[in-house]
Amino acid sequence: MTENQSSINSKTKKKKTDDQFEFCKVCRLNHDQGRRHKYFPNHVKSLSSFLSRFQQKLSDVKFFLKNPAPLRPEHAARNRLWCAFCDSDFDELGSSFACGNAINHLASADHLKNLKNFLWKHGGGMDQVDSFRISEADLAKWEKKCTSLKSEATRDGSHRPLIGPSNGMRDASSCLPAGSQFHSNPWGLQHLTGYMDSQQSFVTNGGNCHGNVYTGNGGVGGMYQAHPVETMVNRESSSQGLHNLTQISGIVQDAKGNVHSGAPPPWFDVNEENLRKGKSKQGFGSSNLASSLKKSGKSQKLNPKRVGAAWAEKRKIELEMEKRGEIATDNFDVNWLPNFGRVWQSGTRKESRKEFQVENKNSQQGETQSETSIEIQPYVSKRKRTEVE
Amino acid sequence: MSLGLTTLTKKREVDSIIRDTIDKVLVLRFGRASDPLSLQLDDIISKSAREVSKFATVALVDIDSEEIQVYVKYFDITFIPSTVFFFNAHHMKMDSGSADHTKWVGAFQRKQDFIDVVEAIYRGAMKGKLIVSCPLPPERIPKFQLLYKDV
Numbered sequence: 051m052t053e054n055q056s057s058i059n060s061k062t063k064k065k066k067t068d069d070q071f072e073f074c075k076v077c078r079l080n081h082d083q084g085r086r087h088k089y090f091p092n093h094v095k096s097l098s099s100f101l102s103r104f105q106q107k108l109s110d111v112k113f114f115l116k117n118p119a120p121l122r123p124e125h126a127a128r129n130r131l132w133c134a135f136c137d138s139d140f141d142e143l144g145s146s147f148a149c150g151n152a153i154n155h156l157a158s159a160d161h162l163k164n165l166k167n168f169l170w171k172h173g174g175g176m177d178q179v180d181s182f183r184i185s186e187a188d189l190a191k192w193e194k195k196c197t198s199l200k201s202e203a204t205r206d207g208s209h210r211p212l213i214g215p216s217n218g219m220r221d222a223s224s225c226l227p228a229g230s231q232f233h234s235n236p237w238g239l240q241h242l243t244g245y246m247d248s249q250q251s252f253v254t255n256g257g258n259c260h261g262n263v264y265t266g267n268g269g270v271g272g273m274y275q276a277h278p279v280e281t282m283v284n285r286e287s288s289s290q291g292l293h294n295l296t297q298i299s300g301i302v303q304d305a306k307g308n309v310h311s312g313a314p315p316p317w318f319d320v321n322e323e324n325l326r327k328g329k330s331k332q333g334f335g336s337s338n339l340a341s342s343l344k345k346s347g348k349s350q351k352l353n354p355k356r357v358g359a360a361w362a363e364k365r366k367i368e369l370e371m372e373k374r375g376e377i378a379t380d381n382f383d384v385n386w387l388p389n390f391g392r393v394w395q396s397g398t399r400k401e402s403r404k405e406f407q408v409e410n411k412n413s414q415q416g417e418t419q420s421e422t423s424i425e426i427q428p429y430v431s432k433r434k435r436t437e438v439e
Numbered sequence: 440m441s442l443g444l445t446t447l448t449k450k451r452e453v454d455s456i457i458r459d460t461i462d463k464v465l466v467l468r469f470g471r472a473s474d475p476l477s478l479q480l481d482d483i484i485s486k487s488a489r490e491v492s493k494f495a496t497v498a499l500v501d502i503d504s505e506e507i508q509v510y511v512k513y514f515d516i517t518f519i520p521s522t523v524f525f526f527n528a529h530h531m532k533m534d535s536g537s538a539d540h541t542k543w544v545g546a547f548q549r550k551q552d553f554i555d556v557v558e559a560i561y562r563g564a565m566k567g568k569l570i571v572s573c574p575l576p577p578e579r580i581p582k583f584q585l586l587y588k589d590v
Contacts, residue, residue, distance in 0.1 A: 358527025
């Protein structure tokens with residue numbers, strides 16, 4: 051709201067903005083530069099770091115978009131996303147899949163609107179829009195995967211009736227705010243009562259849950275009251291609380307393996323890492339590398355004519371790539387020598403190095419020659435003679 | 440006797456420190472830890488290394504090491520201690536009125552002398568100069584004789 055106001059202000063009173071301060075959340079700075087501000091180099095720099103930071107956070111979400119994983123309630127508190135464009139926090143206390151709320155938010159029209167507004171206000175081309183949101187197609191795919199995962203879980207549940215309900219309970223309880231877990235029983239019950247039914251309930255449940263946690267909660271509460279007898283049945287089954295855990299890990303193993311099955315954790319996943327790199331490259335294009343370089347040093351302030359400036363720039367890019375593991379470190383030639391102006395040498399420093407290399411080669415050859423030739427005939431090379439003289 | 444400074448014993452280590460020191464002066468002290476004058480220089484360098492750390496990196500090179508011999512030859516090191524300066528992998532010379540502009544031969548008399556020399560080199564390098572003149576008065580510059588190819 052305040053942002054909108056300030057943007058309107060800056061638009062309508064463009065002439066007067068010179069003495070009106072507004073807060074740039076990218077630079078975290080109050081400024082009176084008006085709309086010009088977004089073209090300032092410092093702003094551009096901090097914008098690129100701001101976006102790349104958010105991109106990094108999104109990479110986690112995108113991983114879960116590709117590989118939906120059920121979210122255990124005890125981990126829900128840790129799985130959250132601060133949407134920098136909408137200035138809102140999306141916790142996953144109510145969702146049954148990792149990053150569920152975040153994914154739904156990123157695909158929402160609100161987010162798109164805020165994102166476009168942000169990019170318009172702070173610069174950074176509109177071509178980046180797609181890298182900061184999730185397309186409808188991706189969302190649909192994700193939802194499909196989620197439902198299949200759920201149905202898998204329920205099918206397991208139907209094979210093992212004791213475990214199934216508790217699984218259902220987990221899903222439902224994750225749709226509830228903490229403290230109201232008791233209400234979740236009816237969901238578990240539906241697993242018991244009918245397979246088809248439960249599947250459907252999951253679909254609707256999923257939608258509700260991700261869209262708006264608290265209305266979903268109300269609905270669940272209502273159901274609980276409508277079926278008091280069934281909850282009794284369910285309470286018996288859910289007393290097998292321990293099976294909860296085994297069941298969940300079973301699902302996870304089906305999906306992609308977990309810590310028990312010895313699979314690499316998601317943040318070590320090579321594919322995901324590459325994906326992220328690729329994405330970030332797509333997102334920022336060639337400016338990404340340049341911006342990271344700008345951040346890394348004060349090269350902007352440095353004299354471009356300083357000694358070895360070109361070399362320093364080249365080497366910085368190399369170091370950056372080495373840091374990211376794109377090229378091997380220490381892959382330079384064993385015989386590498388720095389430029390050095392020798393004591394008795396006139397001319398450029400490169401010549402001095404060449405001379406040394408020639409000297410070195412000669413001396414090596416001379417050594418080998420003399421070693422081999424000593425026994426055949428005593429030969430004193432011309433070079434040695436001159437040295438003696 | 441490293442006094443918190445890195446001591447390099449391999450050519451590869453020297454290579455990488457030259458290559459990885461960017462936009463800073465690299466001070467390479469060639470000497471040996473058993474030499475009293477080297478010790479005096481090490482003492483001064485190690486005390487001031489922290490003070491120049493924003494614009495300079497200091498490393499000691501052990502000239503007795505087998506793998507360093509190529510650099511000893513290349514840098515024409517005939518006296519120890521000898522101090523060679525680099526900036527962005529480019530050799531920096533200093534005209535101190537002595538015979539050898541390519542390196543600082545001998546020890547410094549006090550900490551401030553070393554800091555002044557490194558600073559003069561940094562300032563010159565930032566202005567694109569490959570050779571700078573010594574900021575120290577002649578009486579504080581160690582004297583030595585250099586013979587052409589041992590003639």
